[in-house]
Amino acid sequence: MTDRPDLAIVGAGPAGLAAATEAAARGLSVTLLDERAAPGGIVYHAVTRSPLGGTTVLDADYRRGTGLVEAFRSSGSTYCPNASVWAVDRDGSIGVTIDGQARWLRPRRVLLATGCMERSLPFPGWTLPGVMTAGAGQILLKDSGAIPDGPVVLAGTGPLLLLVAVQYLRAGARIAAVADLTPPGAWQRGLPHLAGAFGCLPLLRKGLSMMAELRRSDVRRIPGVTGLRAIGTDRLEAVEVRQGERAERIPAGVLLVHAGVVPNIVLTRMLRLPHRWDPRQRCWRPDADAFGATGLDAIAVAGDGARILGAEAAVHAGRLAALDAAHRLDVLDRAERDRHAAPEQAAIERHAGLRSLLDAMYPPPDGLAFLDDDTTICRCEDITAADIRAAIADGCRDPNQVKAVTRCAMGPCQGRQCGQTLARIVADATGQTEEDVMPPRARPPLRRLTIGDLAALETESTP
Amino acid sequence: MTEDVIIIGGGLHGSSTAYQLAARGRRPLVIERNHVARHASGASAGGVRRLRRHRAELPLAMESLALWRRLPELLGDDCGFSPCGHLLLAETEADLAWTVERAATTRSLGYDFEEPIDRAEVKRLVPSVSNAVVGGIIARDDGFGNPLVTTAAFRRRAESLGARYLERTEVLGIDRDGDGWTVATTAGRFSAPSLVNCAGGWGERIAAMLGETMPVRMKAATMTVTARVPRFLGPVIGHVRKKLSLKQMQNGTVVIGGGYEGRVDMEAGESDVLYAGLPGNMKPVIDAFPHLARVPIVRNWTGLEGNTPDAIPYIGPSPNDPTLVHSFGYSGHGFQLGPICGVIVADLVMQGATALPIGAFQPDRFATAGTLQWGAKEGTAVEEQKAV
Numbered sequence: 001m002t003d004r005p006d007l008a009i010v011g012a013g014p015a016g017l018a019a020a021t022e023a024a025a026r027g028l029s030v031t032l033l034d035e036r037a038a039p040g041g042i043v044y045h046a047v048t049r050s051p052l053g054g055t056t057v058l059d060a061d062y063r064r065g066t067g068l069v070e071a072f073r074s075s076g077s078t079y080c081p082n083a084s085v086w087a088v089d090r091d092g093s094i095g096v097t098i099d100g101q102a103r104w105l106r107p108r109r110v111l112l113a114t115g116c117m118e119r120s121l122p123f124p125g126w127t128l129p130g131v132m133t134a135g136a137g138q139i140l141l142k143d144s145g146a147i148p149d150g151p152v153v154l155a156g157t158g159p160l161l162l163l164v165a166v167q168y169l170r171a172g173a174r175i176a177a178v179a180d181l182t183p184p185g186a187w188q189r190g191l192p193h194l195a196g197a198f199g200c201l202p203l204l205r206k207g208l209s210m211m212a213e214l215r216r217s218d219v220r221r222i223p224g225v226t227g228l229r230a231i232g233t234d235r236l237e238a239v240e241v242r243q244g245e246r247a248e249r250i251p252a253g254v255l256l257v258h259a260g261v262v263p264n265i266v267l268t269r270m271l272r273l274p275h276r277w278d279p280r281q282r283c284w285r286p287d288a289d290a291f292g293a294t295g296l297d298a299i300a301v302a303g304d305g306a307r308i309l310g311a312e313a314a315v316h317a318g319r320l321a322a323l324d325a326a327h328r329l330d331v332l333d334r335a336e337r338d339r340h341a342a343p344e345q346a347a348i349e350r351h352a353g354l355r356s357l358l359d360a361m362y363p364p365p366d367g368l369a370f371l372d373d374d375t376t377i378c379r380c381e382d383i384t385a386a387d388i389r390a391a392i393a394d395g396c397r398d399p400n401q402v403k404a405v406t407r408c409a410m411g412p413c414q415g416r417q418c419g420q421t422l423a424r425i426v427a428d429a430t431g432q433t434e435e436d437v438m439p440p441r442a443r444p445p446l447r448r449l450t451i452g453d454l455a456a457l458e459t460e461s462t463p
Numbered sequence: 464m465t466e467d468v469i470i471i472g473g474g475l476h477g478s479s480t481a482y483q484l485a486a487r488g489r490r491p492l493v494i495e496r497n498h499v500a501r502h503a504s505g506a507s508a509g510g511v512r513r514l515r516r517h518r519a520e521l522p523l524a525m526e527s528l529a530l531w532r533r534l535p536e537l538l539g540d541d542c543g544f545s546p547c548g549h550l551l552l553a554e555t556e557a558d559l560a561w562t563v564e565r566a567a568t569t570r571s572l573g574y575d576f577e578e579p580i581d582r583a584e585v586k587r588l589v590p591s592v593s594n595a596v597v598g599g600i601i602a603r604d605d606g607f608g609n610p611l612v613t614t615a616a617f618r619r620r621a622e623s624l625g626a627r628y629l630e631r632t633e634v635l636g637i638d639r640d641g642d643g644w645t646v647a648t649t650a651g652r653f654s655a656p657s658l659v660n661c662a663g664g665w666g667e668r669i670a671a672m673l674g675e676t677m678p679v680r681m682k683a684a685t686m687t688v689t690a691r692v693p694r695f696l697g698p699v700i701g702h703v704r705k706k707l708s709l710k711q712m713q714n715g716t717v718v719i720g721g722g723y724e725g726r727v728d729m730e731a732g733e734s735d736v737l738y739a740g741l742p743g744n745m746k747p748v749i750d751a752f753p754h755l756a757r758v759p760i761v762r763n764w765t766g767l768e769g770n771t772p773d774a775i776p777y778i779g780p781s782p783n784d785p786t787l788v789h790s791f792g793y794s795g796h797g798f799q800l801g802p803i804c805g806v807i808v809a810d811l812v813m814q815g816a817t818a819l820p821i822g823a824f825q826p827d828r829f830a831t832a833g834t835l836q837w838g839a840k841e842g843t844a845v846e847e848q849k850a851v
Binding site: 087089090095104272394395396397398400401404405410411412414443444445448449450451452454455456457458 | 498499500501505611615618630631687689690719726728731733735736737738741742744745746748749755756757758759760761762763764
C-alpha cells in the first residue's frame with residue numbers, strides 16, 4: 001500500500017464507496033480506510049455477508065449496497081479494512097492503525113466520509129444494559145440475525161425507527177410497543193413539502209408501505225409520547241412511557257431508542273473546520289460547498305457527515321467529491337467536472353426535497369426535553385445534568401470550560417456522545433440559543449492508540 | 464477614574480494579582496479576552512516544582528511554595544496541591560555527576576531542597592522504574608496542583624473580596640492620559656490609575672499598544688493523558704537529560720509532558736497536536752516504565768503559552784511609567800510561581816517596590832536593538848526549565 005495516494009477516503013459507507021469508485025475511474029490512486037471488517041458503512045453494514053441477506057427481513061434498498069460494493073471492488077482502489085483513523089491533521093496527513101500497526105498516510109487529498117450518528121437523547125435510565133439505539137439494534141440484527149428473547153419496546157421518531165420496527169417485526173421479535181415521540185400532526189406539517197418529495201417516489205412509497213405494514217400488524221403504537229424512563233436494577237426490566245400526565249409501565253427486555261441522525265462531526269471539529277448550525281435538522285455540520293470542499297484545501301467532506309440527506313444522496317455526494325478531487329489534482333478540467341457533476345447535483349436536489357418532507361414530519365426532539373437532573377449525560381466520566389448545571393452556576397459559560405471543570409466529554413469517546421447535549425444544557429442555562437454554543441472540540445487520538453504504538457511510529461513518515 | 468486598577472488577563476497570574484490587590488483593599492477590574500484559564504492556565508501540567516528551576520526564580524519559588532501550603536487557609540481551597548515530590552531520573556554516570564553538581568550549586572545559593580539519591584532510594588520510591596536507572600535527584604516537598612481549580616479558586620476569592628471580571632472582552636487600545644490609563648475594550652472604556660499586564664502569550668501585543676518592546680513567542684506544548692492504570696507513581700518524574708515529565712493523578716491516569724510543540728494558530732487563538740515529535744516524547748516514558756507501553760492514550764492536547772527569549776518571565780514596572788506593571792512570559796513554568804507573583808505585582812502597584820529580587824525579570828531587557836537573541840541562554844535557562 002502506498003503511503004502517498006492521490007486520495008485517501010475515510011469511511012466505506014455509500015459516500016466513501018461511490019467516491020472511491022469514481023475517483024479510481026478518473027485515474028486517481030485511491031486508498032479507502034474502513035474501520036469495519038467489510039465495506040458498506042453503517043447503512044449497508046455487512047451487506048455482503050449478512051445471514052439475512054437473502055431473506056425479506058432486510059429490503060431491496062439494503063441489498064442495493066451490494067452493487068456499490070461490487071463496483072468499488074473492481075475499481076482498482078486499495079481497500080484497508082480494520083483501519084482505525086485516530087488523527088487527521090489540517091495538512092491532510094492521516095494517523096491510522098491498520099491490523100494493529102500505527103502508521104501515517106500522507107495522501108495528496110482527503111475525503112472524510114464518516115457518515116452520521118444517532119442523535120443522543122439522554123433520559124432517566126438510558127445507560128441501563130438493555131437500552132440501546134435503534135441503529136445498534138439494527139446492526140445486531142444485520143450481523144447475526146439475532147432477535148432478543150424478551151419483549152422489545154421501540155421509542156423515538158423518524159424513518160429509521162420505523163424501518164427497524166418493521167425489520168424486527170419481520171424477524172419475529174416480540175414488539176411490546178412503539179412509543180412515538182413525534183409531535184402530533186406529522187402529515188399536516190409534511191403536506192406543504194409533499195410535492196417536493198415526489199422526486200424520490202420509490203423511497204416515499206417504501207416509507208408509506210412500512211407504515212402500512214406496521215399498522216396492519218398488531219403492534220401497539222403509543223402516540224404523542226412526552227417522557228421516557230428506563231427502569232431496572234442491573235438491567236432493563238420495564239419502560240415507563242409518559243403522555244402528558246399519563247404514565248404507563250411496559251415490561252421490556254430491550255429498549256431501542258432513536259431520535260434521528262446527525263452528522264458525525266468529531267473529525268471535522270478536531271480539524272477546526274468551520275461549522276454551521278442547521279436549525280431544521282437541529283445539528284451542527286461542516287461548512288462545505290456543493291462538491292464538499294471545506295475551509296481547508298486538502299480536505300473535503302461527503303455524505304451524511306456533511307449534511308443529512310440519506311444513503312442514496314450520499315452516493316451522489318461521494319461522486320461529486322471525487323470529481324472535484326480529480327479536478328484539483330489536474331486530471332479533469334473544470335468544464336468536464338461540471339458536466340459530470342450536473343446529474344449528481346440534480347439527484348441530490350431530489351433527495352433534499354424528500355429530506356424537507358421528513359424534517360417537517362419528524363422534527364428532532366429537544367435534547368433537554370427528556371432528561372432530569374439525575375440523568376447521566378457523559379457516560380465515560382459519569383457526569384449528570386446536575387453536575388453540568390452546577391459548573392455553569394459556578395461561572396462556566398461555554399462547553400470547553402464545563403468540560404475542563406467537570407470532565408464531561410473528556411473520556412475515551414471524546415464527547416462524541418455527550419457533546420451536543422452538553423452544548424444544549426449550556427445554551428439553556430446561560431440564556432443562549434443552540435446556534436450560539438458549539439460542542440467542545442474533540443482531541444486526538446480518536447481511536448485506540450497506546451503509548452507503545454506512538455513510540456514506534458516512524459518519525460520520518462510523521463508530518 | 465472609575466476603577467482602582469485594571470488587570471489585563473484573567474489567567475492564574477492575573478487572578479493571583481487580583482486576589483492580592485483585593486485582599487489589600489483595592490477593587491481590581493480583570494479584563495479577559497476569552498474565558499478565565501482558557502490557555503496556559505488551563506492547559507498547564509500543574510507542576511509545583513522548584514527542582515532544576517532557573518536560579519533567578521529560586522527565591523520566588525521558595526516563597527511561592529510557602530504560599531501553596533497556605534492556600535487552603537487563604538483561598539478556602541487546597542487547589543489540588545499534592546506535595547508528592549519531583550524526581551529526575553539518572554541513567555548514566557554523567558547523569559549522576561550532574562545531580563551532584565546541581566545540588567552543590569543550589570546549596571551554594573543557600574537552598575538545600577535538592578537531594579541526589581542512589582538507585583536503591585529511587586527503587587524504594589518508584590519500584591516499577593526500569594533497572595537502567597542508576598539514581599536521581601529529588602525535591603521531596605515539590606508536587607503538583609490542579610491548574611483549573613487553582614485559577615478558579617484565586618478568581619473566586621478575588622471576586623468575594625471585591626474584584627470584578629469581564630470575560631470575552633478584548634482590549635482594543637490603551638491611552639495614557641493626565642493621571643491614569645484608559646483601556647478601550649469590546650465592552651466599553653475603563654479607566655484606572657494603575658495598569659497590570661498579565662496577558663500571557665498576548666502580553667507582547669499589550670506591551671506594543673503601550674509602545675514597549677517585550678518579545679514573546681507563542682508555543683503550544685503538547686500533553687498526553689492515558690487511561691487509568693493501577694497506582695505505580697508517587698513523585699512527579701522527570702529526567703536529568705531527556706525531555707520527560709510524567710505524573711500519576713488521583714484517578715489513576717498518567718499525564719505526560721515534555722515540552723513537545725504543537726502547531727500555533729495565533730489568529731484563531733487555537734493550537735493543534737502535531738504527532739511529529741511525539742514518538743520522541745513517548746520513548747523515554749517506556750524506557751523508564753516499560754509497563755506503560757501497552758496503556759492507551761485517552762487524549763493529546765496542546766495549550767498556548769508565551770515564551771520569552773531567555774525563558775524567564777517579565778516581572779516588573781515599566782521603565783517608562785511606574786503605574787504600569789508587567790507580569791507575563793512565564794515560558795511554560797509559571798504555575799508554581801502564580802501565588803507569589805500576585806504578591807509581587809500587588810507590592811509594585813501599591814508601593815512601587817517589592818522585597819523579592821526581580822532584577823533578572825526586567826521588562827525592558829530586550830528593548831534595545833541588538834539585545835534580542837532567542838534561546839541565547841540555552842544550556843542555562845532553557846536547560847534548567849525543562850521539567851514542566
